[in-house]
Amino acid sequence: MEQVTNEQVLEVLKKIEDPDLHKDIVALGFVRNLRISDGKVAFEINLTTPACPVKTQMQEEAIKRVRALPGVSEVSVKMTADVRQHKGLDTSALKNVKNIIAVGSGKGGVGKSTVSVNLAVALAQEGARVGLLDADIYGPSIPTMMGKSGETTIRENLIQPKTAHGLKFMSMGFFAPGDKPLIWRGPMAHRAIEQSLSDVEWGELDYLVVDLPPGTGDVHLTLVQTVPVTGAVIVSTPQDVGLMISMKTLRLFQETRVQILGIIENMSYHICSHCGSREEIFGHGAVKTASESLGIPFLGEIPLNQAIRVRSDEGYPIVLAEPSSPIAHTYREIARNLAAQVSISNYASPKLEIVEEPA
Amino acid sequence: MDIKESSFFQPKELRKKGNKEFRILWSDGHESLYTFRRLRQNCPCALCVEEITGRLILDPDSVPQNLEGLKVQAVGQYGLRFDFSDGHTTGIYTFKHLRKCCPCDQHPNQTLRT
Numbered sequence: 001m002e003q004v005t006n007e008q009v010l011e012v013l014k015k016i017e018d019p020d021l022h023k024d025i026v027a028l029g030f031v032r033n034l035r036i037s038d039g040k041v042a043f044e045i046n047l048t049t050p051a052c053p054v055k056t057q058m059q060e061e062a063i064k065r066v067r068a069l070p071g072v073s074e075v076s077v078k079m080t081a082d083v084r085q086h087k088g089l090d091t092s093a094l095k096n097v098k099n100i101i102a103v104g105s106g107k108g109g110v111g112k113s114t115v116s117v118n119l120a121v122a123l124a125q126e127g128a129r130v131g132l133l134d135a136d137i138y139g140p141s142i143p144t145m146m147g148k149s150g151e152t153t154i155r156e157n158l159i160q161p162k163t164a165h166g167l168k169f170m171s172m173g174f175f176a177p178g179d180k181p182l183i184w185r186g187p188m189a190h191r192a193i194e195q196s197l198s199d200v201e202w203g204e205l206d207y208l209v210v211d212l213p214p215g216t217g218d219v220h221l222t223l224v225q226t227v228p229v230t231g232a233v234i235v236s237t238p239q240d241v242g243l244m245i246s247m248k249t250l251r252l253f254q255e256t257r258v259q260i261l262g263i264i265e266n267m268s269y270h271i272c273s274h275c276g277s278r279e280e281i282f283g284h285g286a287v288k289t290a291s292e293s294l295g296i297p298f299l300g301e302i303p304l305n306q307a308i309r310v311r312s313d314e315g316y317p318i319v320l321a322e323p324s325s326p327i328a329h330t331y332r333e334i335a336r337n338l339a340a341q342v343s344i345s346n347y348a349s350p351k352l353e354i355v356e357e358p359a
Numbered sequence: 360m361d362i363k364e365s366s367f368f369q370p371k372e373l374r375k376k377g378n379k380e381f382r383i384l385w386s387d388g389h390e391s392l393y394t395f396r397r398l399r400q401n402c403p404c405a406l407c408v409e410e411i412t413g414r415l416i417l418d419p420d421s422v423p424q425n426l427e428g429l430k431v432q433a434v435g436q437y438g439l440r441f442d443f444s445d446g447h448t449t450g451i452y453t454f455k456h457l458r459k460c461c462p463c464d465q466h467p468n469q470t471l472r473t
Contacts, residue, residue, distance in 0.1 A: 352372075355374045
């Protein structure tokens with residue numbers, strides 16, 4: 001029987017295009033470890049994120065195309081992922097953290113922290129190494145949502161982040177446990193954020209999700225000035241987009257050249273638990289319309305649902321507690337869309353460094 | 360910020376030449392060559408420019424001719440911070456501001472101060 005060659009396999013794989021990066025998977029260098037023996041073909045497709053929205057389709061398509069070649073009896077495709085590092089200006093702080101994703105909102109009470117937690121857990125469920133930093137100095141709620149509070153320990157001069165649900169996390173709440181408020185002026189907040197970024201043993205992470213305080217303030221500026229942020233996600237209810245409040249936060253990121261990875265509509269609608277009728281409490285779809293007019297990716301919409309709140313209060317985010325629920329499914333889809341936007345941003349952004357030369 | 364504007368303020372290459380000069384090659388191909396003295400004169404910080412009115416506090420002529428730049432650091436992704444030999448370090452120079460104080464002939468009207 002005729003033996004299939006590496007070239008023939010690569011030739012058919014070239015027909016598969018990454019939908020986000022708009023290039024074929026061979027040109028992108030995704031195809032690795034190609035081995036052929038006795039008509040058995042095996043290779044890996046190395047994606048830019050384990051949370052790829054089209055992982056399964058790509059695998060199926062690759063198998064189908066290679067299978068169709070003459071002389072192929074068996075095809076095995078292993079899907080792997082290597083999250084590409086954001087090419088920022090400054091790489092000294094957090095050098096093992098590949099991407100920093102800021103989650104912001106125009107105002108408080110839009111569910112930003114709940115969204116952050118569920119997205120972080122969803123990314124970890126996909127196999128990514130994830131960290132979560134609760135930078136909300138006004139109302140740090142992530143210790144409750146992650147089910148772990150209390151003080152942090154210090155080892156070798158580094159604050160040890162807590163671990164729960166497959167990810168590492170750190171919260172401003174650890175600096176003032178219980179009902180004690182954080183009564184900080186700007187410089188204190190600045191220092192605390194700096195410390196949470198550089199003095200915490202984050203280790204190697206694919207994504208560090210930073211849950212920002214609502215609005216625009218000291219913490220936002222410190223974050224964008226201290227580390228190269230890969231991009232920002234805005235959480236908005238349909239209502240506050242209408243009131244243009246989310247736009248203020250959006251502008252802050254644009255002014256400081258942080259890429260907007262996308263907008264999420266939270267509390268999009270409510271399904272009545274008694275009669276099943278759908279109520280659009282804050283209006284619905286306004287965020288999507290706004291994202292279209294601004295040319296910003298729309299990552300998805302999450303309904304107002306009691307189970308999300310209950311699970312958050314119990315310390316088990318819904319993506320973990322009810323993984324097969326429609327809401328968990330929605331969250332995972334948004335997490336994959338987000339991961340795709342991170343990959344696109346890293347692929348497109350140029351690398352910048354300051355070169356020093358003698359006069 | 361539209362796309363055109365963002366590429367206008369997007370640097371491609373940043374080069375510190377000794378302690379006297381600093382060069383930026385922009386994405387649109389334009390090149391800006393600054394002396395550190397000029398950069399110091401255009402410091403946007405609150406000690407040099409009155410925040411609300413934009414009135415100059417720093418007298419540009421008071422900046423010594425032989426002023427040097429000791430260090431250049433990135434500020435996030437949107438700007439730079441310079442350590443000058445007179446000990447001044449507080450200005451955050453956004454790329455937008457840097458493009459505006461380009462000393463070349465093409466931008467005579469955009470020059471804030473000389």
